[in-house]
Amino acid sequence: MRRRYVLCGLSRRGLTTYAGPMIGISGDGTGEDHSATAQLVAVVDPDRDRVRQFNERVLPAGHPPVAWYRPDEFAAMVEQTQPDAVIVASPDHTHADHIVAGLHHGLDVITEKPMVTTVADAQRVLTAERTSAGSVVVTHNLRYPLRHQQIKRLIRDGAVGTPTYVLLEYHVDIRHGASYFLRWNRRREFSGGLSVHKSTHHVDLVSWWLDDAPVRVYAVGGRHYYGPDSPHRPRAAGGVPYVGDQLRRRDPYAQAQAGIFADAAATGAARTDDFGLPYTYQYPPERDLSPYDDEIDVEDTYTALISYAGGATLVYTIDFSSPWEGYRLVINGTHGQVETTAGRFPDGTPLPDTQQIVHRPLFGAARTIPVPVPPGGHDGADPQLRHDLFVGPSAASAELGLIATAQQGADAVAAGEAIWRSIAEQRVVELAP
Template sequence: MVKRYVQVGTGGRAEFFYGAVVRDFKDTSDLVAFCDINQTRMDYANRLLEEKYEHPQIATYLAEDFEQMIEKEKPDTVIVTTIDRTHHTYIIKALELGCDVITEKPMTIDAERCQEIIDTVNETGREVRVTFNYRYAPHNTKIRELIMNDVIGDVYSVNFEWALNTQHGADYFRRWHRDKRNSGGLLVHKSTHHFDLVNFWLGTTPETVYALGGLRFYGRENAEARGVTTFYQRAHGSEAAKNDPFAIQLEENDHLRQMYLEAEKEDGYQRDQSVFGDGISIEDTLGVMVHYQNKAILNYSLNAYLPWEGYLVSFNGSKGRIEVRVREQSYINSGGKKEDEGKLEEKSIIVMPMFGEQYEVEVEEGHGGHGGGDPLLLQDIFGTPIEDGFNRAATHVDGAMSILTGIAGNMSLNTGMPVKVDQLVKF
């Protein structure tokens, strides 16, 4: 059976999905329409379909015609890749109109919208899949396997440090993500990956969350405190930006130019804002402590201005310890080759038995982003699923439990108090 798909949102993350559908899954999938607030961006996506993938151009609908699109195109599934604050709008509409949903993470950005999605799934009986590609990365699956196989016994604590560098990390402060009303901040937009991994690895869910953090490096106030005296609001057309290593020049990248710079005339969105400008309301330095239902404790940190990209994680258990170090190829969203996004430069998994010699665990990586995890995710979504003992396919419940850690963290940042996750939504 061939499933019909429409995709709402044709920005930087969209091609990951529509490109795979028309290139690799023609036998099981049929992409029939795009929907967006910006016609120029949809036209560019259609040119990519035709020129890059040799696929006929498809119908386009402006966002206000979403329901008309569903009625006319009769899709089985809606792919949601809009900005985070609008995910719930299209998820809920699609479910109510009889469609299943595949949504980019995070599923949404606050508890109220999360509850609306849960209620709508319960009412309609339709399915929501959240695309956590990190679950499918072979080294992350191997960690799950080691813990499932009781290699270090019961896991009592996890230390997890995520490093974003001054290329990738800075990019969140140039784009719409810099406004917390759009993204929920990095604790929701980015850390949802990481909190989902801990849930996945340990087979548990968060109970209590406490967070600290703030904007320490980016933002005009921090730049002024370091003695910076030259400022600009966006890079395009700015002389000051030409010598700024934090600036991105849209006109110098053909993909970014056509997707964003040429589309500005319709919605006014500026993709190249200064990371040291005004208007940034998200944090760049974060620390979170989580207590889980199985009594494990997580110490988590994220910093978005470091000289390397990747993560360090250690698991302390009743029979030993696992130490993981992963260094990733940094990237700018839509600024380079898709296969470079999350490409591994260095990876090690060390097991330290409580009594015995430590050893390194070998992991065979695949081709594609995130050590071969991206193609596995896409196959699971658009191809013929196979039995998976690791249960990597993420439902709306998994999507909720990942963002609720970040949502609770944001609440804790505001109040200075720990937050009980089970008081945020009801399933």
């Protein structure tokens, strides 16, 4: 008997990661096919044209059309299509309503990170889950790369003793980073800001490694690369900023976008995703977006000091305009240290010497642990995540607790919100227990 799923948000992520493998199309080149156990029965998305084109152009021959519903038709969708579970992969600010609606109907919910965009919405989800027959899984897929599973095992097995200090220096490259400022993510009302949209990945990862939750946050940050005052904004003589095609021809970030939103960067035309589907609702063709627009209101640089209940401290930095993408990590403890670097350049070339973790006992010889990177999205994370969701928890998942709960999703959102609030209000933010 196949489990029936509704997808809220026919997004790039929703299509490549969940819908594709359910309809027998592998979105990340792994050849995965979950159509024997999972059936996509409906899509909830305001973009009727996008869903119509999905049905006409992406569904394999013989697959019945997937029913389309607007977000305000959730109850009718449940009544008419009888799903077993909801997958939420819409813009972040819309997650809360879909999750709560799913729980209200007693359905299991799988939601993309960040679970929601505000602490208030996280509370709504936790309250709804308490009285629902359904439960919530948050797809914090950054837990899944084998490198991160290995670090979890090292800490669990006492390789550093009691963790005291984590340094995570994260960079998002000029291509990926700029793309956030050309999409809905650039507005706090839609993404919660990048400390919620993106940093929830990183805070959740460290919390999971430490088996702990953040309690206090102090942060500084701002916008140094994007927005109207960007130092990279091309201007004509006299300082007047270029716009439209004149801008795109001179804009270093537009050049770096080639390959992600090639059409939009080159011509300002309607954007399409990896399957060639347009975003008619979200990005109307007449709307010309640039990384220098006035409406951008999220930060592009954060440095945060995050205290954990158990006494460890996370020193965390992230920027969204770097020559390479990835991170440097050091985890220090009472009895040793773990260190690794992961990343690649914007053209996909890996950084040198990144296929390893170094473990240094405080009073012993260092050892190097190689880390294989299996195929599939996000360094092999996504196929393992899908196995947990569509087949059942793997042995590694059961051993390490790879699947994130609603409470863990809420903890990460609380830290992400605290980061931007700490910056805005120039104060230490205590997180509610």
